[in-house]
Amino acid sequence: MATTATRTLFQLSGVSKTYRMGEVEVPVLHDVDLEIYAGEIMVIVGPSGSGKSTLLNIIGGIDSPTAGDVLFQDRDLAQLNERELTAYRREHVGFVFQFYNLVPTLTARENVLVSTEISRTPLDVDEVLEMVGLGDRKDHFPSQLSGGEQQRVAIARALAKDPTLLLCDEPTGALDLSTGRMVLELLDRLCTELGKTVVLITHNNPISHLAHRVVKLGQGTIAEARVNTERRSPHDIQW
Numbered sequence: 001m002a003t004t005a006t007r008t009l010f011q012l013s014g015v016s017k018t019y020r021m022g023e024v025e026v027p028v029l030h031d032v033d034l035e036i037y038a039g040e041i042m043v044i045v046g047p048s049g050s051g052k053s054t055l056l057n058i059i060g061g062i063d064s065p066t067a068g069d070v071l072f073q074d075r076d077l078a079q080l081n082e083r084e085l086t087a088y089r090r091e092h093v094g095f096v097f098q099f100y101n102l103v104p105t106l107t108a109r110e111n112v113l114v115s116t117e118i119s120r121t122p123l124d125v126d127e128v129l130e131m132v133g134l135g136d137r138k139d140h141f142p143s144q145l146s147g148g149e150q151q152r153v154a155i156a157r158a159l160a161k162d163p164t165l166l167l168c169d170e171p172t173g174a175l176d177l178s179t180g181r182m183v184l185e186l187l188d189r190l191c192t193e194l195g196k197t198v199v200l201i202t203h204n205n206p207i208s209h210l211a212h213r214v215v216k217l218g219q220g221t222i223a224e225a226r227v228n229t230e231r232r233s234p235h236d237i238q239w
């Protein structure tokens with residue numbers, strides 16, 4: 001199943017990133033050109049240190065490139081100041097991390113509620129928790145939930161502010177296979193049913209079977225970018 005999404009959401013051109021630590025320069029991304037289409041699942045794979053998180057952070061407005069343009073709906077994120085980047089993140093980006101990053105002293109519902117409070121157009125918290133299959137676990141604290149359930153709370157939190165895109169950094173990295181598949185299935189549903197754009201980075205090459213498009217990073221450059229013509233259901237993916 002190939003993607004039907006063709007509207008360009010992001011256009012990265014000549015993006016480079018070099019970290020400077022005193023006298024030492026660490027070049028991480030070199031002249032990356034990449035388009036991300038609205039409503040697609042893009043999986044970015046690559047070995048450790050190839051620059052996946054750096055690229056995701058630039059797309060998410062957490063980090064800025066040293067050179068190049070990051071056009072998002074005709075705005076260049078590389079030119080935004082801190083205040084504008086914060087507004088961009090609040091309005092458009094939902095983050096999902098490997099280790100969930102939930103507030104341990106808040107219930108599932110409260111963890112999700114916090115994110116809606118910084119949004120101008122939040123979704124209904126209870127509906128979102130139902131959507132991720134946790135309608136009956138709303139009042140439980142993270143320590144009372146399994147890893148997979150905590151990740152679903154984290155996805156609900158990312159989703160509840162109704163972002164344009166979900167940026168997922170190894171979302172299945174801490175989960176066993178069957179729980180990881182449930183998380184991928186949920187992300188797939190958010191793409192197909194709600195039209196969310198999903199960018200997911202992973203070490204696990206087989207997860208790229210879920211993608212509409214797959215990008216391979218190698219040492220800070222795009223080694224390969226391809227359309228995945230034979231998408232697989234998460235239940236048929238093994239890693």
Ligand SMILES: Nc1ncnc2c1ncn2[C@@H]1O[C@H](COP(=O)(O)OP(=O)(O)OP(=O)(O)O)[C@@H](O)[C@H]1O
Nearest residue numbers: 019021026028046047048049050051052053054055
């Ligand atoms: N803030 C920073 N300062 C200096 N170097 C950094 C910084 N952040 C990342 N790096 C370096 O940039 C390179 C790429 O890191 P990045 O985290 O983007 O890679 P990655 O592909 O996501 O790796 P992994 O899969 O291990 O998470 C690494 O060599 C890392 O040490």
